[in-house]
Amino acid sequence: xxxxxxxxxxxxxxxxxxxxxxxxxxxxxxxxxxxxxxxxxxxxxxxxxxxxxxxxxxxxxxxxxxxxxxxxxxxxxxxxxxxxxxxxxxxxxxxxxxxxxxxxxxxxxxxxxxxxxxxxxxxxxxxxxxxxxxxxxxxxxxxxxxxxxxxxxxxxxxxxxxxxxxxxxxxxxxxxxxxxxxxxxxxxxxxxxxxxxxxxxxxxxxxxxxxxxxxxxxxxxxxxxxxxxxxxxxxxxxxxxxxxxxxxxxxxxxxxxxxxxxxxxxxxxxxxxxxxxxxxxxxxxxxxxxxxxxxxxxxxxxxxxxxxxxxxxxxxxxxxxxxxxxxxxxxxxxxxxxxxxxxxxxxxxxxxxxxxxxxxxxxxxxxxxxxxxxxxxxxxxxxxxxxxxxxxxxxxx
Amino acid sequence: xxxxxxxxxxxxxxxxxxxxxxxxxxxxxxxxxxxxxxxxxxxxxxxxxxxxxxxxxxxxxxxxxxxxxxxxxxxxxxxxxxxxxxxxxxxxxxxxxxxxxxxxxxxxxxxxxxxxxxxxxxxxxxxxxxx
Numbered sequence: 412x413x414x415x416x417x418x419x420x421x422x423x424x425x426x427x428x429x430x431x432x433x434x435x436x437x438x439x440x441x442x443x444x445x446x447x448x449x450x451x452x453x454x455x456x457x458x459x460x461x462x463x464x465x466x467x468x469x470x471x472x473x474x475x476x477x478x479x480x481x482x483x484x485x486x487x488x489x490x491x492x493x494x495x496x497x498x499x500x501x502x503x504x505x506x507x508x509x510x511x512x513x514x515x516x517x518x519x520x521x522x523x524x525x526x527x528x529x530x531x532x533x534x535x536x537x538x539x540x541x542x543x544x545x546x547x548x549x550x551x552x553x554x555x556x557x558x559x560x561x562x563x564x565x566x567x568x569x570x571x572x573x574x575x576x577x578x579x580x581x582x583x584x585x586x587x588x589x590x591x592x593x594x595x596x597x598x599x600x601x602x603x604x605x606x607x608x609x610x611x612x613x614x615x616x617x618x619x620x621x622x623x624x625x626x627x628x629x630x631x632x633x634x635x636x637x638x639x640x641x642x643x644x645x646x647x648x649x650x651x652x653x654x655x656x657x658x659x660x661x662x663x664x665x666x667x668x669x670x671x672x673x674x675x676x677x678x679x680x681x682x683x684x685x686x687x688x689x690x691x692x693x694x695x696x697x698x699x700x701x702x703x704x705x706x707x708x709x710x711x712x713x714x715x716x717x718x719x720x721x722x723x724x725x726x727x728x729x730x731x732x733x734x735x736x737x738x739x740x741x742x743x744x745x746x747x748x749x750x751x752x753x754x755x756x757x758x759x760x761x762x763x764x765x766x767x768x769x770x771x772x773x774x775x776x777x778x779x780x781x782x783x784x785x786x787x788x789x790x791x792x793x794x795x796x797x798x799x800x801x802x803x804x805x806x807x808x
Numbered sequence: 809x810x811x812x813x814x815x816x817x818x819x820x821x822x823x824x825x826x827x828x829x830x831x832x833x834x835x836x837x838x839x840x841x842x843x844x845x846x847x848x849x850x851x852x853x854x855x856x857x858x859x860x861x862x863x864x865x866x867x868x869x870x871x872x873x874x875x876x877x878x879x880x881x882x883x884x885x886x887x888x889x890x891x892x893x894x895x896x897x898x899x900x901x902x903x904x905x906x907x908x909x910x911x912x913x914x915x916x917x918x919x920x921x922x923x924x925x926x927x928x929x930x931x932x933x934x935x936x937x938x939x
Contacts, residue, residue: 592905596905604827604830
């Protein structure tokens with residue numbers, strides 16, 4: 412017998428149960444006779460397609476058991492219950508109780524005595540068809556669950572792989588910073604040693620060549636560092652959190668090796684506010700912008716750099732303003748590209764990666780960068796990021 | 809002006825060794841002893857094996873410790889040093905090509921006297937002369 416297709420019968424009076432089950436068997440329907448309604452309720456847990464009960468079965472039943480069993484059905488299930496009533500046109504007290512108890516919890520159908528076999532069979536067929544649909548929904552739900560589980564598994568797998576890649580990249584960056592830079596430092600060291608130890612016996616041409624070797628080693632070292640920084644801001648994991656700009660910028664100005672000597676030329680104009688950003692990336696951005704602001708001045712001019720911010724809706728725009736040589740409007744978009752440098756400033760040392768790092772970092776933090784400038788009128792580089800409000804933060808890019 | 813500060817250079821790279829020794833000589837700091845990896849560094853400091861003769865291999869006043877070395881790296885040497893109370897008097901300075909925060913923090917936690925990023929300079933050694 413297929414448990415899912417069986418009809419549970421609770422008809423305690425006389426030969427009712429036997430008669431009913433014979434009628435159903437004659438129609439090819441599977442039926443199981445239970446001792447009473449409580450018994451049917453217990454049996455239901457194992458599985459059944461419908462319950463067929465007589466009014467008399469209600470009187471001996473325990474309502475808490477019925478409501479508990481019916482309430483305990485899974486979401487897809489709406490158990491068909493067919494109640495055979497005594498008829499007579501009036502609602503009997505038992506019928507009213509049954510309707511109140513079962514009606515809200517299951518798919519209840521009432522049929523009246525005197526009972527005709529054809530009515531009973533047709534009603535039960537309808538009930539079984541309804542149940543069959545429910546089984547289909549159940550199976551679809553199960554399929555969906557399975558699919559979701561496998562999707563989740565795949566997502567978890569990908570995440571693990573991605574994390575491994577990030578870790579490998581970190582390890583690679585670390586190794587690059589050690590291994591690739593070491594020979595450059597040594598090269599520079601030897602050139603310097605040669606100058607210091609044998610400077611007296613070298614003519615100016617030879618000294619100049621040694622100075623060129625040193626400069627080249629420095630440039631290559633800087634290039635290595637910049638490529639590394641770019642790799643970090645573009646590939647590393649970025650956790651955005653509130654960053655108070657003023658102490659962060661103060662630390663950059665006072666502690667960044669390339670800025671310490673010029674820190675008195677950089678003026679913070681508080682209040683600067685708190686943005687949603689990634690601390691190390693922000694430090695990278697502002698140290699690059701500040702190095703540029705100090706670097707691009709006319710011959711003999713003392714740099715003067717201001718940092719101020721303004722709130723623009725839900726964002727904060729921080730501006731690094733210098734009074735240097737400025738940038739031709741035609742070049743202003745290009746300079747944010749990798750290895751791009753404004754043509755007018757080829758004599759100023761640089762790798763052409765600094766602003767690309769700033770742009771990439773800003774994008775990774777959900778922000779943007781830009782510049783306002785004109786030749787001779789200084790440059791105002793700005794970085795715009797989401798304003799961190801109280802309780803904000805914690806987003807992952 | 810020569811200052812008698814015995815230095816143990818733990819350095820696996822010949823170029824770095826050459827350049828560091830040169831700066832030490834320039835600063836007039838010596839004598840300088842050398843080990844080429846983390847294991848040799850530990851053996852030297854403990855006076856074990858090839859380094860058991862303390863006349864030839866005296867306990868140095870200062871160690872200049874590279875971080876990236878074969879067998880045991882500098883961090884491992886630092887950890888080992890913490891378990892050797894009789895070496896408490898030896899001043900340890902890290903001399904590395906790594907300016908990474910993670911290395912600095914780890915070294916600071918291990919209680920080093922200073923952290924120098926290569927190349928070794930006279931400014932670095934000015935600190936050391938007071939040692």
